[in-house]
Amino acid sequence: MTPAQYNLLYAIYAWTNAVVVILAGFLIDKLGNRFGVFVFSLMTVLGSSVFALGSHFKGSPYLLPMMLTGRLLFGSGNGSLTIVQNRITAFWFRGKELALAFGLTLSFSRLGSVLNFFFTQQFEAKFGMQWTLWGGTLLCVLGFVSALTVSVLDKVGMKQLGLDGVIQQESKKVRIQDIQRLPLRYWLLVLTIMFFYNGVFPFVADASKFIQDKYSGYSQQAAAYIAGAVYDSSLVLSAAAGILIDYVGLRGVFAVGCAALTLPVFALLAFTFVPPLVSTIWLGITYSFAAASMWPSIPLVVPQATLGTAMGLATSVQMVGVGLSNLVVGHVLGTKSSELKIPLWRWQQMMIFMLANTVACIVASVSLNIVDKKQGATLNGTRKGAALERGDGSPAEAAPLLRGETGNGGS
Ligand SMILES: C[C@H](NC(=O)[C@@H](N)CCCCN)C(=O)O
Numbered sequence: 001m002t003p004a005q006y007n008l009l010y011a012i013y014a015w016t017n018a019v020v021v022i023l024a025g026f027l028i029d030k031l032g033n034r035f036g037v038f039v040f041s042l043m044t045v046l047g048s049s050v051f052a053l054g055s056h057f058k059g060s061p062y063l064l065p066m067m068l069t070g071r072l073l074f075g076s077g078n079g080s081l082t083i084v085q086n087r088i089t090a091f092w093f094r095g096k097e098l099a100l101a102f103g104l105t106l107s108f109s110r111l112g113s114v115l116n117f118f119f120t121q122q123f124e125a126k127f128g129m130q131w132t133l134w135g136g137t138l139l140c141v142l143g144f145v146s147a148l149t150v151s152v153l154d155k156v157g158m159k160q161l162g163l164d165g166v167i168q169q170e171s172k173k174v175r176i177q178d179i180q181r182l183p184l185r186y187w188l189l190v191l192t193i194m195f196f197y198n199g200v201f202p203f204v205a206d207a208s209k210f211i212q213d214k215y216s217g218y219s220q221q222a223a224a225y226i227a228g229a230v231y232d233s234s235l236v237l238s239a240a241a242g243i244l245i246d247y248v249g250l251r252g253v254f255a256v257g258c259a260a261l262t263l264p265v266f267a268l269l270a271f272t273f274v275p276p277l278v279s280t281i282w283l284g285i286t287y288s289f290a291a292a293s294m295w296p297s298i299p300l301v302v303p304q305a306t307l308g309t310a311m312g313l314a315t316s317v318q319m320v321g322v323g324l325s326n327l328v329v330g331h332v333l334g335t336k337s338s339e340l341k342i343p344l345w346r347w348q349q350m351m352i353f354m355l356a357n358t359v360a361c362i363v364a365s366v367s368l369n370i371v372d373k374k375q376g377a378t379l380n381g382t383r384k385g386a387a388l389e390r391g392d393g394s395p396a397e398a399a400p401l402l403r404g405e406t407g408n409g410g411s
Pocket residue numbers: 082106197291295315318
């Protein structure tokens with residue numbers, strides 16, 4: 001397989017994901033969590049099976065089409081599964097430990113990446129590529145079984161609360177035009193998320209090469225470990241960040257703070273020779289707090305009935321932003337061969353582009369705070385403060401469970 005074909009396998013995952021998540025979010029709102037959990041986890045199993053099967057056609061013209069089809073199915077299923085996962089989490093943890101629940105999901109997803117990083121290569125060396133790919137399929141089957149278990153728990157819980165019928169009634173009313181009714185705070189959150197991730201994901205993708213090109217004395221493996229520190233920190237910190245944010249609230253303030261504290265990361269990388277591990281750990285910290293404050297804010301400003309659509313749209317905008325950012329970075333770095341050393345001035349331009357995205361993130365998140373303040377400070381309310389005000393100790397987030405329940409949040 002040529003490098004272009006190999007990269008195409010990644011590109012098809014990212015771009016189908018960006019398109020499919022909008023439709024998937026809408027379908028989940030319309031047809032329910034159980035439909036989404038079943039269909040999308042089944043798609044990941046099918047996708048990974050087709051991909052693994054494709055590897056048996058090495059040297060034949062079927063190899064690439066089969067692998068691309070596998071990635072397409074897997075990408076569509078996996079991205080959509082994240083939406084239904086967020087929707088279920090938001091339903092069960094709204095007004096409680098929402099940020100902790102999101103943080104834990106993020107930690108587990110990072111644990112998957114870290115385990116993959118440490119073990120897949122060794123597994124492949126011992127058992128060969130085909131068994132490794134079928135091993136991946138087996139993991140997707142385990143995911144499918146877990147998804148079915150969640151589905152059953154969700155159904156039982158809904159029945160116990162007597163909400164099953166109500167939610168189904170609300171789902172029937174969901175229309176694609178509801179996108180127009182998503183509030184300004186939602187769109188500002190989407191921009192905040194997009195600009196933040198425009199800096200993080202493309203940087204991590206290229207960080208290992210950057211470290212080898214700019215700093216002396218780093219082997220390929222050492223550079224990869226240092227780049228991986230961004231995700232390692234998030235594996236360790238995401239749950240703690242969630243607990244803190246659940247306790248103090250101030251999600252909008254955290255969003256601005258994380259963006260502002262990310263500026264020195266890219267500045268250090270662009271203009272100094274401070275060891276890169278300082279920057280990658282630092283970025284890991286701001287990234288963990290940003291993810292634990294930004295994503296769980298979405299369920300607080302949109303009704304549960306349209307949450308799937310809202311999450312799908314946010315993910316799609318994020319993926320398109322990151323995809324474009326990758327293209328700009330590729331253009332700025334300007335080389336097709338991973339062997340050649342890229343001149344430092346090009347890396348500096350890339351970091352300046354990351355800085356520009358971070359500044360845009362600060363502008364979007366400051367605007368978010370201004371609008372949130374005018375609309376009742378749902379995002380910045382502190383849990384303790386709100387409980388004291390009501391004198392009942394009940395959850396702070398007056399979140400709209402169903403459409404039209406609150407004036408500001410739902411419209
Ligand atoms: C929580 C957040 N999730 C995402 O950004 C997803 N839309 C895409 C994840 C792709 C990971 N390679 C995150 O991971 O920070």
